[in-house]
Amino acid sequence: MSEGAPIETALSELARIEAAYEAALSGAHDEQELRRERAKLLGGEGELTKLMRFMPKIPNERKKEFGQKVNGLKRAIEALFEARLEAIEAEARKAELEGPYLDVTMPSRARTPGRIHPIARVEDELIEIFGSLGFELADGPLIDTHANCFDRLGFPPDHPATDMQDTFFITRKELGAEETTLLRTHTSTLQIREMMKRKPPLAVIAPGTVFRRDDDATHSPMFYQLEGFLVDRDVSFAELKGVLTLFARRLFHEEISVRFRPSYFPFVEPGGEVDISCVFCKPWEKDEARTASCRICKGTGWLEVLGCGMIHPVVFENVGYDPREVSGFAFGMGLDRIAMLKYGVPNIRLLYENDHRFLSGF
Ligand code: PHE
Secondary structure, eight states, X not given: OOOSSHHHHHHHHHHHHHHHHHHHHHHOOSHHHHHHHHHHHHSTTOHHHHHHTTGGGSOHHHHHHHHHHHHHHXXXXXXXXXXXXXXXXXXXXXXXXXXXXXXXXXXXXXXXXXOOOHHHHHHHHHHHHHHHTTOEEOOOOSEEEHHHHTGGGTOOTTOHHHHHTOOOEEEOGGGTOSSOEEEOSSTTHHHHHHHHHOOSSEEEEEEEEEEOSOOBTTBOSEEEEEXXXXXXXXXXXXXXXXXXXXXXXXXXXXXXXXXXXXXXXXXXXXXXXXXXXXTTTOGGGOOHHHHHTOTTTTTSSEEEXXXXXXXXXXXXXXXXXXXXXXEEEEEEEXXXXXXXXXXXXXXXXXXXXXXXXXXXXX
């Protein structure tokens, strides 16, 4: 700004600003640019602000006129600024609405519905199958006595079978306990418990956890069994075979064959193990090459699934039944093994690790 009559200089500067501000504000394309232009005029070092510093040099009689002009221009600038700001915001909003859809919601935590565990599914199915044949459901404690787990089932004291099922003991008579107790090693304890509680005829199934000192790819120290037994007059092996054949066909496949092999359990006579047709190579489809190379049944076409037999007379005596009057059969199967066969699970640990990637497949 040149010297000379300050008022003239100031007024011409004012006129210059007045002529230029509209173009400057209107040319701004976004809010930032607009605010920058406004600051150039009205900011601390803005053109109009600097002009106000002229005031002391303005002759008194013209101070009012000059002040009014500066203030008028300031208001005009503010008004245009507000209008432009509104327009810019409206344009931005419009562009946003017309532009590509932007999802501003944050994904919520996925909610995966719970599922029935494969063992529980097999358990439910078996309860259904045996229930349809008239078997009732029974349950018993996980810690039971040596008597219920071994002695009353006909295991002689120190019989090798008691350490065949290497056991978790809780209390021991030899160490001063009133009774030897242990984590039950099989659900056959329920045969004793139910028979001591009730009178024949009875048909019972009892699923539940059992415990042994076993731990590898196909054995877990805690696993599931399902015990089944039936006591009545004149029960024969044919009925046992009929019930187990029906179970295998309903659970796995209607063309399954069932094979009985003699085996020893102290509480049954005769005792046997039951194999079913391999559910992986499906021998009933008669693809011999497939069966020959099946790694699950090792080419035999058979899978072992349970132990069974006719209830031993000594068991009836131990629970107060007369073995000359009643007879019966019993069977016990590992639910884990059944689930592994039914769903093709290669390692028993998968059933207990609660790994979502595994469980969500069911
Ligand atoms: N309790 C036996 C086991 O755990 C299975 C079984 C039950 C065998 C009933 C015969 C009869 O191996």
